[in-house]
Amino acid sequence: MSISPFARKVVERTIGDRTISLETGRFAKQASGAVVVRIGDTMSLVTAMTGPGREGIDFFPLTVDYREKTYAAGKFPGGFIKREGRPSTKEILTARLIDRPIRPLFPEWYREEVQIQAGPISADRVNDPDVPSIVGASASLLLAKAPFLGPIGAVRLARVEGKLIAFPTAEEIAASDLDLVVASTAKAIVMIEGFGEELPEPEMADAIIHAHRINQDLIALQYELLDAVGQERPVHTPTPPDALKGLLLERFGHRLREAKQIVMKQERNAATKQILESAIAELIPADGEAASLAPGGPGEAASVPVPVTKDRIKNVFHAVEEVVVRDLILSGNRPDGRGPRDLRSIKCEVGVLPRAHGSAIFQRGETQALVTTVLGTGADEQRIDGIMDEYSKKFMLDYNMPPFAVGEVRPIRGPGRREIGHGALAERSVASILPPPARFPYTIRVVSDILESNGSSSMASVCGATLSLMDAGVPISDPVGGISIGLVQDDATGRHVLLTDIIGEEDHYGDMDFKVAGTQRGVTGIQLDLKNLGISEEIVRETLEQAHEARLEILRAMLRSIKRPREEISTNAPRLIQIQINPDKIGLLIGPGGKTIRRLQDETGAKIDIDDSGVVTLASTEAAGAEAARDKILAMTEGVQVGRIYEGRVSSIKDFGAFVEILPGKDGLVHVTELSSGYIANVSDVCRVGDTMLVKVISVDDQDRVKLSRKAALAEREIPDEFADRPRPAGAPDRSSGGPPRRPEGGGGGGGRGYGGDRDRGGDRGPRGPR
Incomplete structure (x- = not known):
C-alpha cells in the first residue's frame, strides 16, 4: 500500500531521558516502506523494497546497505574527491548490524527480493544513527507487508559510574566501561554486540536483559505507527511441509546418521557426498524422467505435484542433513565425538616469523590463525573521518581468510563484509587490554591470516593477537582469550544443548553462534548471531558461564607458550621515546621556519613529532638516535644546567x-x-x-x-x-x-x-x- 503524500504520521516515546520518534508518509513515498527514526537532531531514513525473486534461487536474497552522507552533519567529504565513494568500515559494520537480527526472522520458504537502505539525513554528531537504523528497518519492513516475523527493538546501552544509559551520547560512550547493542523481539533476544572493560559475566547478563526490556517499548512504538497509518498487524504463515524432505529422510536418514558420526571432517564430507549421489541415482531414473511428489508428504494426495530434479534433491538433501545433525547433537553425539563442554586440542607458538615485530600461531582443532604484530610511529596512525568528529586510531586489527583455508577455489578480491566484521570484533575485544599511549606510544597493527578454518576463526584471531602482542613486547594488562558457544534447541519440547567450541558443521546446522572474548576477570567482547527466532534469559546466562569456563582453559594453554610480554620490543621495531616539555618552549624547539627541529633530525636521525600539549615523540630505527635527540631536546628546553x-x-x-x-x-x-x-x-x-x-x-x-x-x-x-x-x-x-x-x-x-x-x-x- 503506497501512502498518500498527505498521510504523514509521527509517533514518539520517551526511553530514559531520550525521545525516539518514528515518522512515515513524508519521505520516499514510492518505497514499499519508509520510516525516519529521530533521536535528538539525528534523523535516519530507512526504506524497505520488496520484489519478485530470481527463478531457481535456493536462498533468501536480502540486501542491506547503510550509507552516511556528510551533508547530514554539515560537512564536506574528506580527501581529494568531494563525493562519497565506496562504503567505509563504519558503514559496512552498521549494515551488518542491521542485517544480523533481521535475516533469521523471515520464513524458510520466502525467496522474494528484499532490499533495505538506511542512512542519516541529519546528524548532530552527538547521537549515532546506527542503532536507531535497526529500529527503522524493522518498522519499514512492517509497512512493506513483507512476511517479517518481527517487529524487533534495538538499543545501545552504556554504563557510566555503574548506571546503565539507553541511547547514550558520544560523550557518554567515551566515559563508559560498556558499549552494548541488543536487538530482540517481544519474546526473545535475537542479536547482541557488545564490548566491555573486563565486565564480569553476571553484570554483562544483567545489562543484556535490561536492554531486552527496553526493546519492548520500541516494539510497542512500531505497533503504534501501524495503527496510526491504519495498517493491520502482521499475521505469520507457517512453513508448508515438503514431501521430498520426508521421503529423503525416510530412505536415507539412517545412512546419513552413521556418516555424520565420522570424526574426521574430510571423511565425513566424502561419506555424505556419496549418500547424496545415491539419492539422486535412485530418485531420478536413468532415462532422465523426473518424478513428482505431493508437497504434503509421502503417500498424501497432491493438488500441485512438485517435480523431482537433481538441483531440487541437492537443496532438500541439505535440509535433511540439518535434521539428522541436530537430532544427533540433542541425543549427545557431536559430529567430531566431543562432549558438549569439550574443547578441541590447542597448540600455540610464538616468534615464528623473523622479521615481524611479533608473531604467533594459534591452532584449535582444524582452525589455524597466523597473527603478526607491527609497531609504528605516530605517522602510521589511521585517520577516521565521517559524520561524527574526526579521530585517529593507534590500534588496528585486520582479518583475512583466503579460500584455501576452507579447501575452496574462488576469486581473490578485497576484504568482504565478513572479514571486516570479524576483524572489528577481534580488534575491539583486544583494545581494552592495551597500554595507554602515554606509556606505550607506538601505533600497533595486528594482522590475522586464517590459514585453516573449521569453526570460530574470529575467536582464534583474538587468542593469536594476544600471543603476537606479547611476543612483540607490548605491555598488555592481561591476556585475552575467546571462544564460541553453539546451540541446538528443540522448539517443540524446549530442550536445548549448548556446545563449547563449535565446528563449522555445528555452526551451519545449529541455532546460535555466541562468541565471547575476555580475560580471566571478565568480558571484553561479545557477539551473538542466531538462526532461530531468539533465545531466553536462561540461555544467555548459561552461555556466558560456559564460555567463562572454556576461556580459562584456553588462557592456560596460551600462557604455556609465553607467560608474559617480552621485556624488550623487537630489534626490527622503531625506537620511540616520549618526553614532556614546557609548551612555552615549543617555538624554541621548532626554531625560525623549522630550522632547529630540522637540524636536530639531521644530526640524530630521529623523527620528531610535537603535540600542542608539549609531548614530544622521538622515533628512530636505532635506540641511540632517539636517545641523542631526547638529550638534546631536554638540554635545550630545560635551560643551561x-x-x-x-x-x-x-x-x-x-x-x-x-x-x-x-x-x-x-x-x-x-x-x-x-x-x-x-x-x-x-x-x-x-x-x-x-x-x-x-x-x-x-x-x-x-x-x-x-x-x-x-x-x-x-x-x-x-x-x-x-x-x-x-x-x-x-x-x-x-x-x-x-x-x-x-x-x-x-x-x-x-x-x-x-x-x-x-x-x-x-x-x-x-x-x-x-x-
Whole structure:
C-alpha cells in the first residue's frame, strides 16, 4: 500500500531521558516502506523494497546497505574527491548490524527480493544513527507487508559510574566501561554486540536483559505507527511441509546418521557426498524422467505435484542433513565425538616469523590463525573521518581468510563484509587490554591470516593477537582469550544443548553462534548471531558461564607458550621515546621556519613529532638516535644546567678562549685555560669555528653569563685529551687564573654578543666602539 503524500504520521516515546520518534508518509513515498527514526537532531531514513525473486534461487536474497552522507552533519567529504565513494568500515559494520537480527526472522520458504537502505539525513554528531537504523528497518519492513516475523527493538546501552544509559551520547560512550547493542523481539533476544572493560559475566547478563526490556517499548512504538497509518498487524504463515524432505529422510536418514558420526571432517564430507549421489541415482531414473511428489508428504494426495530434479534433491538433501545433525547433537553425539563442554586440542607458538615485530600461531582443532604484530610511529596512525568528529586510531586489527583455508577455489578480491566484521570484533575485544599511549606510544597493527578454518576463526584471531602482542613486547594488562558457544534447541519440547567450541558443521546446522572474548576477570567482547527466532534469559546466562569456563582453559594453554610480554620490543621495531616539555618552549624547539627541529633530525636521525600539549615523540630505527635527540631536546628546553655536559658548536674564537653555542641562541665561554689540562698557546690549535666540542657548564653568573670547560667534560667522560701533556714553555704567560677577561669596550666577544649572552635577546651590549 503506497501512502498518500498527505498521510504523514509521527509517533514518539520517551526511553530514559531520550525521545525516539518514528515518522512515515513524508519521505520516499514510492518505497514499499519508509520510516525516519529521530533521536535528538539525528534523523535516519530507512526504506524497505520488496520484489519478485530470481527463478531457481535456493536462498533468501536480502540486501542491506547503510550509507552516511556528510551533508547530514554539515560537512564536506574528506580527501581529494568531494563525493562519497565506496562504503567505509563504519558503514559496512552498521549494515551488518542491521542485517544480523533481521535475516533469521523471515520464513524458510520466502525467496522474494528484499532490499533495505538506511542512512542519516541529519546528524548532530552527538547521537549515532546506527542503532536507531535497526529500529527503522524493522518498522519499514512492517509497512512493506513483507512476511517479517518481527517487529524487533534495538538499543545501545552504556554504563557510566555503574548506571546503565539507553541511547547514550558520544560523550557518554567515551566515559563508559560498556558499549552494548541488543536487538530482540517481544519474546526473545535475537542479536547482541557488545564490548566491555573486563565486565564480569553476571553484570554483562544483567545489562543484556535490561536492554531486552527496553526493546519492548520500541516494539510497542512500531505497533503504534501501524495503527496510526491504519495498517493491520502482521499475521505469520507457517512453513508448508515438503514431501521430498520426508521421503529423503525416510530412505536415507539412517545412512546419513552413521556418516555424520565420522570424526574426521574430510571423511565425513566424502561419506555424505556419496549418500547424496545415491539419492539422486535412485530418485531420478536413468532415462532422465523426473518424478513428482505431493508437497504434503509421502503417500498424501497432491493438488500441485512438485517435480523431482537433481538441483531440487541437492537443496532438500541439505535440509535433511540439518535434521539428522541436530537430532544427533540433542541425543549427545557431536559430529567430531566431543562432549558438549569439550574443547578441541590447542597448540600455540610464538616468534615464528623473523622479521615481524611479533608473531604467533594459534591452532584449535582444524582452525589455524597466523597473527603478526607491527609497531609504528605516530605517522602510521589511521585517520577516521565521517559524520561524527574526526579521530585517529593507534590500534588496528585486520582479518583475512583466503579460500584455501576452507579447501575452496574462488576469486581473490578485497576484504568482504565478513572479514571486516570479524576483524572489528577481534580488534575491539583486544583494545581494552592495551597500554595507554602515554606509556606505550607506538601505533600497533595486528594482522590475522586464517590459514585453516573449521569453526570460530574470529575467536582464534583474538587468542593469536594476544600471543603476537606479547611476543612483540607490548605491555598488555592481561591476556585475552575467546571462544564460541553453539546451540541446538528443540522448539517443540524446549530442550536445548549448548556446545563449547563449535565446528563449522555445528555452526551451519545449529541455532546460535555466541562468541565471547575476555580475560580471566571478565568480558571484553561479545557477539551473538542466531538462526532461530531468539533465545531466553536462561540461555544467555548459561552461555556466558560456559564460555567463562572454556576461556580459562584456553588462557592456560596460551600462557604455556609465553607467560608474559617480552621485556624488550623487537630489534626490527622503531625506537620511540616520549618526553614532556614546557609548551612555552615549543617555538624554541621548532626554531625560525623549522630550522632547529630540522637540524636536530639531521644530526640524530630521529623523527620528531610535537603535540600542542608539549609531548614530544622521538622515533628512530636505532635506540641511540632517539636517545641523542631526547638529550638534546631536554638540554635545550630545560635551560643551561650547571654541571651538565653539552655537545656544542664553536661560534667564535678569541685570544682568551672560544665561544661555544651549547643551546640554540645560547653561548658560553671556554677560557683558554679550560680547553685542556696542558698548555695552549693559541686557541686555534684546539678548535676552529664550526667545530663541535664537548663542554661542561662550570658556572652561570648573576648576569646569566655561562662559563664552560672542555677539560672537565673530557675528564668526566674519560676521553683522552691530546693536549694534556703539553708543558708551558719558558717565558710563556701564566694563564692559570682562568677567569673571564674584561669585556672589551666595543662589545662582547663573538661578533658583538655579550659574553655568555642569549642570542635571542641580543645579549647585554655596550656602546659600539670606533671602527
